Amino acid sequence: MKIRNPWLIQALGFLAALAVRLWVGTVRLRYRPLGVNVGPHRLNFDQHYLFAFWHENILLAAYHYGRPDIYVLISEHADGQLIAEMCRHLRFRLVRGSTTRGGMRAVREIIRLAGKYHLAVTPDGPRGPRRQVQLGVVYLAARTGLPIVPMGIAVGRAWRLHSWDRFALPYPWSRASMVSAEPIRVPATVDKAGLEAYRIQVEQALQHATDIAERMAA
Numbered sequence: 065m066k067i068r069n070p071w072l073i074q075a076l077g078f079l080a081a082l083a084v085r086l087w088v089g090t091v092r093l094r095y096r097p098l099g100v101n102v103g104p105h106r107l108n109f110d111q112h113y114l115f116a117f118w119h120e121n122i123l124l125a126a127y128h129y130g131r132p133d134i135y136v137l138i139s140e141h142a143d144g145q146l147i148a149e150m151c152r153h154l155r156f157r158l159v160r161g162s163t164t165r166g167g168m169r170a171v172r173e174i175i176r177l178a179g180k181y182h183l184a185v186t187p188d189g190p191r192g193p194r195r196q197v198q199l200g201v202v203y204l205a206a207r208t209g210l211p212i213v214p215m216g217i218a219v220g221r222a223w224r225l226h227s228w229d230r231f232a233l234p235y236p237w238s239r240a241s242m243v244s245a246e247p248i249r250v251p252a253t254v255d256k257a258g259l260e261a262y263r264i265q266v267e268q269a270l271q272h273a274t275d276i277a278e279r280m281a282a
Contacts, residue, residue, distance in 0.1 A: 077149020
């Protein structure tokens with residue numbers, strides 16, 4: 065059942081953020097860069113990036129990358145509202161929209177912000193298919209000039225929801241790993257065929273980073 069009452073969504077978002085801080089904070093994280101070091105504990109990066117991670121790993125990403133210089137793209141679907149409220153309490157700034165709803169407005173807002181902030185997206189969201197990159201993230205990279213950093217995230221032990229993404233709820237005090245792949249730059253002049261080629265490249269890099277993270281967390 066979808067939750068649509070705005071007051072209830074706000075309350076649940078606050079409680080979810082509190083639970084993430086207390087619960088996910090017990091998870092022991094290892095980080096490994098395959099390219100530039102964009103580890104979650106670095107205060108400053110050498111430039112602005114577009115971080116991409118699978119939708120199922122939002123909890124770990126939100127906990128470790130909840131910082132005011134990162135904007136996260138959250139769907140305007142009803143399911144996205146709860147995640148948006150949680151992210152606000154975790155210090156993320158938000159852009160609302162997706163490839164299926166509010167898309168052009170979100171793109172204009174992202175282009176405006178790209179020179180000053182980082183961006184985080186779930187390229188298989190908001191509705192899947194699971195672990196399949198959509199063209200939207202490549203299009204955003206071409207329009208903003210931000211290099212895509214595929215982020216592989218894995219948890220050694222987790223409960224999995226019966227959702228399209230098999231959303232991960234880490235066991236308390238379990239082990240997790242995060243792997244950042246080499247940044248991928250998409251030229252502004254890329255054509256439709258080129259967008260698909262870069263989409264495949266991003267998907268392969270993200271899956272490779274995820275495979276390494278899963279072996280580290282096992």
